[in-house]
Amino acid sequence: MSAEQKFMVMNNNLKSADLMPGSYGLPIIGELISFLTKREEFYWQKHQANGNIFKSSSLIFGKTACLAGPDANRLVFKDAADKLSSRLGNKLLEPISADSVLLKDGEAHRTNRKLILPVFHQQAIAGYFDTIQSVVTEAIADWGERGTIDLSAELHKLTLTVVVKIFLGSESTAEVQQVSEWFNTLVDSVSGVIRWDSPLTSYGRGQAARRKIADYILQVIAERAARGDLDRSTDVLSLLVNTIDEDGNKFTETQIIDQVMAFLFAGHDTTSTLMSWLLFELGNSPAWRQRLRDEQQQVMGTEPISMTHLRQLPDMTNVIKEGERLYPPAFLIARVALADIEYAGYLIPAGWFIFISPMLTHRLPEIYQNPDTFDPDRFAPPREEDKKYPYSLIGFGGGAHICIGVELAQMEMKIILSTLLQKYDWTVTPTTAEIAPVRRPFTMQKRLKATLVPLRSP
Structure with a gap:
């Protein structure tokens, strides 16, 4: 150890974070180029070279401690949660969700989350069932007639339609399509480097689209108030307008807009991504497709899918958990x-970014046997591999900031999967033999193509 390094060892035997394995990369830009070109694979390579704790740096985030494993997840979600800021960590999402619950900390986060909880109460979620079922049935009706479909694009369109209808109560097809177009423009703008609110920049076009959605939301609220049916509507927007806690707190119009934007983003992107890879794995596993159909037949028979049925499908629940493990949102x-x-013996200074990685944790062989293998039975008794260590499965986060809509997302995925299994058989390319283990799912999902064949009626 050099004299400089010895100086950097703290008196209390904690080592400086600068001594972590890893690299800061080039001056100023750090490892930004490697991250932008490799994305998820950048962290796979860093982890392979350095283990469960390593440092990095980039022009976007500055100095960063990257951590993997259940202990690191516990640190972030529980032990040091009050010393960490989700708002600052997710600052890149401000152009979309502004001052939403996603970008709040401490007491402000607790107050906002408490106000929002009724929107995602089990009774409220059950009220969204028919809307989701209707959208899914209509969306997939012609998939078997179209030959090969772009799986990611079709699921993105489906899930965005679901959230626009659930969160805004939009019924007109034209309105749903228009809001979806505006929202896609907004999401695409987040990656824009130049943050100048002008029609000449991607960021500016995204902000213009956001203002159009905001105007639409206010128009919907005004129209319902004028009709006198704001109190009777059951969509998320109306519930947000009407929510008041025991202290008399309620959302302002600006806060309602911010919350809806956050829900639109989180509610479609996570579900469509996870569903794309679930259908990829099942498309390459005829045995699991048949096993899920047998389970459905035993539970539902010839009855239409219902909320009660969805609670009685343990194999499907484990399939979705395995999708979350392999391809966390x-x-x-x-x-x-x-x-x-x-x-872990290091002192991480205030101001540093801390990244934990569901992607890396979920593939650790000390937690999950044959971690690159699609094996939903790992979650069934007696194995239950995710229960060996707390915070081993964190695809939807954890702690106070755990995804508030996780139950809604799981219900939606079960409806999509159940409906597809009843109507079609399918295969997906590329195959698992060609691309597994998948190290860059967010990049590669655009390559997924599905061929669906209608099942014969019994």
Whole structure:
């Protein structure tokens, strides 16, 4: 150890975060180019070279401690949660969700989340069932007649239609399509480097689209109030307008807009991504497709799908959990340290970004046997591999900031999967033999093509 490194060892035997394995990369830009070109694979390679704790740096995030494993997840979600900022960690989402619950910390987060909870109560979620079922049935009706479909694009369109109808109560096809177009423009603009609110930039066009959605939301609220049916509507927008807690707190119009934007983003992107890869794995596993059909037949027979049925499908539940494990909706979860944090013998300074990675944790062989293999039975008794260590399965986050809509997402995925299994058999290309193990799912999902064949009626 050099004299400089010895100086950097703390008096209390904690080592400086600068001594972590890894690299800061080039001056100023750090490892930004490698990250932008490799995305998820950048972290796979860093992890393979350095283990469960390593440092990095980039022009976007500055100095970063990247952590993997259940202990790291516990640190972020529980032990040091009050020293970490989700708002600063997710600052890149401000153009979409502004001052939503996603970008709040501490007491402000607790107050907002408490106000929002009724929207995702089991009774409320059950009220969304018919809308989701209707959208799914209509969306997939012609999939078997179209030969090969772009799986990611079709699921993106389906899930965005679902959230627009559930969250805004939009019924007109033209309105749903228009809001979807505006929202796609907004999401695409987040990757824009130049943050100038002008029609000449992607960012500016995205912000213009956001203002159009905001105007539409306010128009819907005004029209319902004028008709006197705002109190009777059951969509998320109306529930947000009408929600008041025991202290008399309620959302302002601006806050309602911000919450809806956050729900639109989280509610379609995570579900469509996870469903794309679930159908990929099942498309390459005829045995599991048949096993799920047998389970459905035993539970439902010839009856239409219902909420009661969805609660009686343990194999399907485990299939979805295995999809979450292999292809978590977010491959990184970001926080910013508000104070110095001790972890694994290092002192991570205030101001550093801390990344934990569901993607890396979920593939650790010390947790999951044959971690690259699609094996839903790993979640069934007696194995239950995710229960060996707390915080081993974190595809939807954890702690106070766990995804508030996780039950809604799981219901939607079960409806999509159940409906497809009743109507079609399918295969997906590329095959698992060609691309597994998948190290860049967010990039590669656009390559997924599905061929669906209608099942013969019994």
